[in-house]
Amino acid sequence: MAAVSMIELWRGGMLESLHMGHAVVCDGSGTVVEAWGDADALAYPRSSCKMLQALSLIESGAADAAGLTERQLSLACASHIGAALHTGMVTDWLAGLGLGESDLRCGSHWPDDIAARDLLVKTDASPCQLHNNCSGKHAGFLTLNRHLNGGPDYVEVDHPVQRAVRAAFEDVTGMDSPGYGIDGCSAPNFATTVSAMARAMAFFASANPDGSLRERAAVRLHRAMATFPEMVAGEGEACTDLMRAMGGKVAVKGGAEGYYVAIIPEKRLGVALKIVDGATRARQAAITAVLVRLGVLDVGHPVVARYLTGPLTNCRGKVTGEMRLSAGFA
DSSP states (O other), rough: EEEEEEEEEEEETEEEEEEEEEEEETTTSSSSEEEETTTTTTOOOOOGHHHHHHHHHHTTTTHTTTTTOHHHHHHHHHHOOHHHHHHHHHHHHEEEETTOOOGGOOOOOOOOOOHHHHHHHHOOOOOOOSSTTTTTHHHHHHHHHHHHTTOOOTTTTTTTHHHHHHHHHHHTTTTTOOOEETTTTTTTTEEEEHHHHHHHHHHHHHOOHHHOHHHHHHHHHHHHHHHHHHHOOOOOOHHHHHHHHTTTSSSEEETTTTTEEEEEEGGEEEEEEETTTHHHHHHHHHHHHHHHHTSOOOOSHHIIIIISSSOOOOOOSOOOEEEEOTOOOO
């Protein structure tokens, strides 16, 4: 089944752009309860799978051995903007392990946080790996690596850290991954279907806090994300804004190239979606629409206007167009 039309951009009364995609909602039994497009479309979930990549951090005992806080667990699932609260926590986290910035294998890029970027420019400094949006995830990898006594190149696909990540990923998604690509942070990213990712998110949503080791790990991770949304992304970012708007009851996570997932414990539902053209604005609009449809996000909340229903304006504040949901979607 082909991708379906999801998000439209209208300008001057004319359809200017159209975003196609796939989306799936699964319940706690792993059953698909709603789907748009091809539920079996294969894709890389990119950063949307960070909570899956963090399962072994807790299951192994590494998180507790290192005394990680819930805020650090949230940061392990983050694609942060490199603000001081993010880089400072990663710095302290690594120091607690007897490690430093050079032990990371994520690479460096300029932070998206304006204050952090301005400080680097004003001091004629260069960004480092702490500013990488995945440095929290990599701090988690290093924590697990120390526990496993692995070698320094923990991002290699045959390294014990990544073998543990893949095993957990395939178990929770319920399918063997057909392959992997190298993510922006140099770690392997395992391909799976949209329905398999929705099934994984439903596992997180329905996990028993007094259940198996894996269930307890899943609950700790999604609760950490929803409780500390500022660590998952940052001020003004969609993940942080959406989780705050839902009062900590739902965890959401975006991924590059148009991916988004949601974990909805009160309804025992998991959501995964992929925008085919990879557009960020479309993935944000689409997940907002699904959350409203499922009754966990108030359509009248300002965050819905920001990412979906509000008018599009230019640099002078003039209304230039609007986004619309395509007929038949959410």
